[in-house]
Every structure is written in C-alpha cells, then in structure tokens.
Amino acid sequence: MAFWLFKSEPFKWSFEHQKQVGDAGQQWDGVRNYQARNFMREMKPGERGFFYHSNEGKEVVGIVEVTATAHHDTTSDDPRWECVDVKAVMDMPMPVTLEAIKAEPRLSEMVLVTNSRLSVQPVQMSEFKLICEMGGLDPKKAMG
DNA sequence: GCCAACGTTGGC
DNA sequence: GCCAACGTTGGC
Numbered sequence: 001m002a003f004w005l006f007k008s009e010p011f012k013w014s015f016e017h018q019k020q021v022g023d024a025g026q027q028w029d030g031v032r033n034y035q036a037r038n039f040m041r042e043m044k045p046g047e048r049g050f051f052y053h054s055n056e057g058k059e060v061v062g063i064v065e066v067t068a069t070a071h072h073d074t075t076s077d078d079p080r081w082e083c084v085d086v087k088a089v090m091d092m093p094m095p096v097t098l099e100a101i102k103a104e105p106r107l108s109e110m111v112l113v114t115n116s117r118l119s120v121q122p123v124q125m126s127e128f129k130l131i132c133e134m135g136g137l138d139p140k141k142a143m144g
Numbered sequence: 145g146c147c148a149a150c151g152t153t154g155g156c
Numbered sequence: 157g158c159c160a161a162c163g164t165t166g167g168c
Contacts, residue, residue: 117164147168155158
C-alpha cells in the first residue's frame, strides 16, 4: 500500500470541487510531466493520498482515494498523457501548512520539500501518519 | 510580481 | 547526444 500527494491550485480545482463530484470521482487531468504521470501509473484503486492546495493556501486540506488505475487523460490529444481517477474521502480537520511541514524535521525528506515543483508525488507511510496527526486526523481513519 | 528551479524542445 | 533557449511551476 502506497501513499501519494496530489497538488492543485485551488482556483483551478479545489478540494471543494473534488468533494462536489462525490464518490464517482474524477480524472486527475492536466498532468503533463513524465515523473508525475509515472507515479500515477503505479497507483492502485483504494490507495490514498493528500490533496494539497498550491499557490493559495499551501496546505494539505484533505484525503483522497484512487478509484481507477491510469488511463488516457481525455483533456489531451496526445496518447502519452494518462491519469488516474480520485474521489474525496475526508477533510483534514486542521489543514497542515507547508510552513508546518518545513518546520518538522521528520518531514525534511518529503518530496513536497525536496522537489516543490512535482505535482503528483509519493508520500512515505511515516510521513502520511505524521501529517494526519498534525492535522488532527486519526491516521487509521485516514488510511481506511 | 519576481525569480529560482526545473522540465522540455529543437537546432546542431 | 549535447546544450541553449524557452516555458512553467510555485514559493516567497
């Protein structure tokens, strides 16, 4: 079981939008970066990740779950670009800011910190649990 | 709004 | 296959 982080600018696609589409989920489209695409290819239905608001907010705001394996991104004509489907699972009671993440020595290896431009990235289980705790969320609940 | 870091493109 | 030029991301 792997854990992930999905980054989105809230004025383009926010966690609120994500919640509105419900359990049907929605393709995580628009990714045009090989590294990010390759991580999506590794994802399996049922795996969970953080929903992170970049630019505005700069915080982890909720938990999402992968509902479909990688398939063609319908917003691109180019068959190279694929994406998974995700659905919103629960809110982070207290959003965890990038500032707080950077201030936590145990999170210094997070991809969010070491490669801030990667929009889809893996998260270690220890990192996942710790951020849940920082956000007031029981890690067991978040992990499903 | 700026700019550093990074990724991609295309000429050679 | 190299690398300069360019475009984009995202923190500040």
